[in-house]
Amino acid sequence: DAGVIQSPRHEVTEMGQEVxxxxxxxxxHNSLFWYRQTMMRGLELLIYFNNNVPIDDSGMPEDRFSAKxxxxxxxxxxxxxxxxxxSAVYFCASSLSGGDQPQHFGDGTRxxxx
Amino acid sequence: xxxxxQNSGPLSVPEGAIASLNCTYSDRGSQSFFWYRQYSGxxxxxxxxIYSNGDKEDGRFTAQLNKASQYVSLxxxxxxxxxxxxxxxxxxGFQKLVFGTGTRLLVSP
Numbered sequence: 224d225a226g227v228i229q230s231p232r233h234e235v236t237e238m239g240q241e242v243x244x245x246x247x248x249x250x251x252h253n254s255l256f257w258y259r260q261t262m263m264r265g266l267e268l269l270i271y272f273n274n275n276v277p278i279d280d281s282g283m284p285e286d287r288f289s290a291k292x293x294x295x296x297x298x299x300x301x302x303x304x305x306x307x308x309x310s311a312v313y314f315c316a317s318s319l320s321g322g323d324q325p326q327h328f329g330d331g332t333r334x335x336x337x
Numbered sequence: 338x339x340x341x342x343q344n345s346g347p348l349s350v351p352e353g354a355i356a357s358l359n360c361t362y363s364d365r366g367s368q369s370f371f372w373y374r375q376y377s378g379x380x381x382x383x384x385x386x387i388y389s390n391g392d393k394e395d396g397r398f399t400a401q402l403n404k405a406s407q408y409v410s411l412x413x414x415x416x417x418x419x420x421x422x423x424x425x426x427x428x429x430g431f432q433k434l435v436f437g438t439g440t441r442l443l444v445s446p
Contacts, residue, residue, distance in 0.1 A: 256433075265438040266381070266425065279433060314380055323369040323429040328380040 225249070227329035229315050235335045241303040244332045247296055248317030256326060257290055257300050258314040266314075272298065273320060305336045340364060341428050343437035351445055356413040358440050360426030363407070370402055370409045373425040375439065381425055385411060416444045 228247040236242055248255045256271040270280040272292045280290070287306070292298040302309055314331045318324040342361045350356045358372075369388055373381035387393045387400040387409065399412040409428070413420055423439040 266436040268433055268435075271433060323434075325371060325383050325386050326427075326434060327383065331380050 227315055227317050227327055229313075229329035229332055231332060232330060233333045233335075235337065236305060237337050238306055239304045240336075241301065242305045242309075242334060242336075244300040244313050244315075244334070246298045246300070246315030246329060248298070248315070249327060250296070251319070252317035252327075253295070253320040254318045254324065254326075255292060255298050256316040256318075257298070258316065258328075259311045260314060260331075261311045269300070307336045310334055310336050340430060340435045341426055341437040343424075343426050343440045345438060346441040347443045348440055349443045349445065350416050352416060352418060354416050354444075356416045356420065356442055356444070358411040358413075358424050358426075358442065359408060360410065360428075360437055361408045362426075362428040362435075364428065364430045364435075365404075365407065367428045367430055369429040370400070371427040371434065372398075372400060372409075372411045373427060373436075375423045375425060377422075413442075416442075418444050418446050420444050 230245045254273050257269040258266050260266045269282045270290045275292045290300045312331045312333050314328050316326040316328045318326045340363050372385040374384050375381045385400040387402045390402050390404050393400045397414045401410045421444045423441045425439045426437040427434040
């Protein structure tokens, strides 16, 4: 069975550029989560969707960050403009409906903003 | 007070020993508890979940939950060098998981 698929695996770009991260959740999972992980702050929830609808975006750090889920099999996390402090590993996870279900993580996108 | 607290470690144990990893949480309403393993440079991998007070065993892993004391623990029996990783505790709160910062486990041969 295919797990959560994220792309790209690595992204290196210059400050000020737009960055788009992509995620395909596990088929049949109705909830999708975007996390950011850094050494200093650990794993932080940025936003989560249930049935393609954003439920909680309180973790989105700034207006530079936006996320969409146009259908049940695809989500994007966009940063515009990017800044060096956005450098981190970004994970997408999915689960059956509800935030209390086990979540399965993708391999992550390692983002470096120069 | 952090919502989910773990000792950052490292916790060092010899091969074959029992590793005990602990986690405390602040939300008394939490209902679901998870343990994830994360190898360096990899994504978190779900290894155990527990919903009820008591013990839950799966192979070499045992999760223990005590809601009255608000702690959850993970025991790893017959620890192997391949168990060396960071273990993340996650607890539900308001329809989302809250993760601890993880405990680094080192199993020496």
